[in-house]
Amino acid sequence: MRLSPPVTQKMAWAACWAAAFFAIAALLTIIIYVFARGVGEIGWAFLSTDPIGGLSGQGGIRSAIVGTIYIVVLTLAMAAPLGIGAGIYLAEYAGDNWFTRIVRWVIETLAGVPSIVFGLFGFALFVIALNLSFCILAGALTLACLVLPTIIRTTEEAIKAVPQGHREGSLALGATKWQTIRHVVLPAAMPGIVTAIILAIGRSVEETACLYVTMGGSANMPITPLDNGRTLSLHLFYLAMNTNAMEKALATGVMLIIIIVIINAITRWLSSRWMIRMQGRV
Amino acid sequence: MRKKMNTIDLDFYYGKNQALKGVNLGINENEITALIGPSGCGKSTFLRCLNRMNDIILQSRVEGRVLLDDVDIYQPGVDVVELRKKVGMVFQQPNPFPKSIYENVAYGPRRLGLHNRGSLDNIVEKSLRDAALWDEIKEDLGKSGLSISGGQQQRLCIARVLAVEPEVILMDEPCSALDPIATLKIEELMQDLKKNYTIVIVTHNMQQAARVSDWTGFFLLGELVEYGKTSELFSIPKDKRTEDYITGRFG
Numbered sequence: 065m066r067l068s069p070p071v072t073q074k075m076a077w078a079a080c081w082a083a084a085f086f087a088i089a090a091l092l093t094i095i096i097y098v099f100a101r102g103v104g105e106i107g108w109a110f111l112s113t114d115p116i117g118g119l120s121g122q123g124g125i126r127s128a129i130v131g132t133i134y135i136v137v138l139t140l141a142m143a144a145p146l147g148i149g150a151g152i153y154l155a156e157y158a159g160d161n162w163f164t165r166i167v168r169w170v171i172e173t174l175a176g177v178p179s180i181v182f183g184l185f186g187f188a189l190f191v192i193a194l195n196l197s198f199c200i201l202a203g204a205l206t207l208a209c210l211v212l213p214t215i216i217r218t219t220e221e222a223i224k225a226v227p228q229g230h231r232e233g234s235l236a237l238g239a240t241k242w243q244t245i246r247h248v249v250l251p252a253a254m255p256g257i258v259t260a261i262i263l264a265i266g267r268s269v270e271e272t273a274c275l276y277v278t279m280g281g282s283a284n285m286p287i288t289p290l291d292n293g294r295t296l297s298l299h300l301f302y303l304a305m306n307t308n309a310m311e312k313a314l315a316t317g318v319m320l321i322i323i324i325v326i327i328n329a330i331t332r333w334l335s336s337r338w339m340i341r342m343q344g345r346v
Numbered sequence: 347m348r349k350k351m352n353t354i355d356l357d358f359y360y361g362k363n364q365a366l367k368g369v370n371l372g373i374n375e376n377e378i379t380a381l382i383g384p385s386g387c388g389k390s391t392f393l394r395c396l397n398r399m400n401d402i403i404l405q406s407r408v409e410g411r412v413l414l415d416d417v418d419i420y421q422p423g424v425d426v427v428e429l430r431k432k433v434g435m436v437f438q439q440p441n442p443f444p445k446s447i448y449e450n451v452a453y454g455p456r457r458l459g460l461h462n463r464g465s466l467d468n469i470v471e472k473s474l475r476d477a478a479l480w481d482e483i484k485e486d487l488g489k490s491g492l493s494i495s496g497g498q499q500q501r502l503c504i505a506r507v508l509a510v511e512p513e514v515i516l517m518d519e520p521c522s523a524l525d526p527i528a529t530l531k532i533e534e535l536m537q538d539l540k541k542n543y544t545i546v547i548v549t550h551n552m553q554q555a556a557r558v559s560d561w562t563g564f565f566l567l568g569e570l571v572e573y574g575k576t577s578e579l580f581s582i583p584k585d586k587r588t589e590d591y592i593t594g595r596f597g
Contacts, residue, residue, distance in 0.1 A: 159404070229441035233503065236399060237454040237510055238431035247457070252444050343444045343490055 095321065102314030110315060115299060117283025121309030125316055127285040128299035131200060132269060132323070134286060135279075135295050138204035139268045143211050144261060150212075151219025151260075156245055175213035182210045183274030191278055198280030201289040206278045207271055211264040218263065222256020223249060251342045258335040265327050269320065272297045296320050350375040350514060350544040351396060351433075356410035358391055358400065358568075365391045367568045368410070373514070373561075378536060378545045380559035380576065382552055384591070387565040389548045393516050396546065397433035398426050414514070431458070434507035438519040440499035442491030442506075447474075447483055450491040450502055454510035469509050477505035478535050497528025504535065515539065517547040521554065533558050552592055556580050564588045 067075070113124035158164045186206025196202040226249050234244040250257075280292030281302060294302065296316055303313035351373040358366035366388045373379050381389040394400045395412055398419060411418045419429050431454075442450050451470045460466060470487070474480040479501040483494060491502055500520055507515055517536075521529040536545055536558050549555050555562050556576060563573040564585075572579060572588045583589040590596055
């Protein structure tokens with residue numbers, strides 16, 4: 065027997081609603097659990113003291129916050145210009161031939177390589193071969209390699225999504241190709257590029273495996289990028305694996321979630337202000 | 347009447363596919379030339395040869411000559427950027443940039459290195475007035491160029507072209523995405539503009555060609571079948587194929 069269209073319509077609605085409900089419920093459950101168990105630990109003392117390190121689980125997260133800021137800033141400073149530049153090149157300048165097809169294929173493959181593989185690569189190249197030893201800079205370099213493929217691909221897609229009519233309109237006014245890219249294509253692609261950057265920030269904040277084998281993991285306050293250090297996510301990992309301080313691990317998780325929300329909000333706010341300036345009021 | 351542009355034995359190829367076959371056509375200064383013909387006849391391809399917009403199509407090839415004021419625009423050493431300042435273009439789909447109305451019009455002058463705010467203000471106002479848009483949007487120069495109606499967007503695109511003071515304006519089916527009233531406004535505007543500019547318009551609307559143009563060329567399968575005064579071409583076509591097309595027997 066065939067079901068009538070109104071019945072299939074109701075069934076489809078119910079299925080989609082249930083899928084959305086369970087997905088959101090699962091996320092909320094995790095967040096509520098982490099907050100419920102972790103938020104009690106958070107206070108000024110927790111934020112303003114360094115962890116003891118080792119097996120103790122005592123102390124706060126100050127040096128881990130500083131380590132996280134170092135990692136995010138250094139990683140972005142290296143990966144964003146390179147990744148956006150390469151994305152522009154692939155979308156606007158590179159032709160479609162066997163070489164660029166291989167380059168694209170390699171980038172896509174790299175985007176799917178597990179982070180521990182990048183970590184071991186970074187360990188071999190930056191920590192050992194380049195003699196940086198375990199330090200924040202080695203971690204940031206490794207992390208930059210990890211997020212680069214994603215930034216390149218997302219930038220390329222965002223640029224390719226800009227209507228061809230914008231480019232032709234600009235060229236037909238006597239603008240050069242670079243002027244067209246700089247003043248028409250990039251502003252139009254900006255929301256997509258901002259998304260690429262937000263994804264990269266999120267990845268830098270959350271990443272553990274590839275920093276575990278490059279950054280060292282010292283609980284001491286890092287002064288320069290050449291110091292050994294840990295990020296919040298790495299600190300969480302050490303607490304959860306090496307100590308009994310589960311509440312402190314979850315409190316660190318709370319701080320991680322809060323930091324990611326704040327970074328996303330700031331990035332979106334900046335880009336929307338910039339968009340209004342560039343694109344005019346709607 | 348002086349010929350502003352001339353094409354001599356112009357061939358165009360998309361890969362192995364020949365889209366234009368030996369087109370010879372002269373475009374009179376300060377008049378409107380319409381190009382008509384069925385879809386795929388090569389009229390848009392021809393138009394885009396006049397400001398070398400086809401350069402950006404991969405694996406395309408041009409043979410023959412295109413003269414602007416008796417200079418071949420395809421000869422080596424010609425600056426394409428310079429050429430496109432002289433030969434502006436309005437496209438089928440209104441394509442304002444995702445910028446404010448002001449910045450859309452100021453875009454061309456800015457790229458040419460003009461940054462003086464006062465001069466830009468003057469150019470923006472004059473261009474919008476010349477495009478018959480000023481009175482409608484003078485309060486909203488900061489609004490996005492995408493927020494106005496389709497007909498206004500197309501006049502904004504015309505203003506954007508006028509701002510770089512070209513000599514020739516190419517229009518590629520500029521009204522095909524517009525309603526009849528917006529179309530009428532563009533057609534009236536063209537009559538004003540031809541005093542100062544040479545205009546070439548591609549249209550699939552024969553009534554439009556008959557209404558607005560002084561000269562009409564009929565394209566079919568990449569060939570220029572017939573070219574003559576609009577009044578004559580539509581009343582006493584010399585070629586049987588032209589007659590069949592304008593009487594609606596095909597196309």
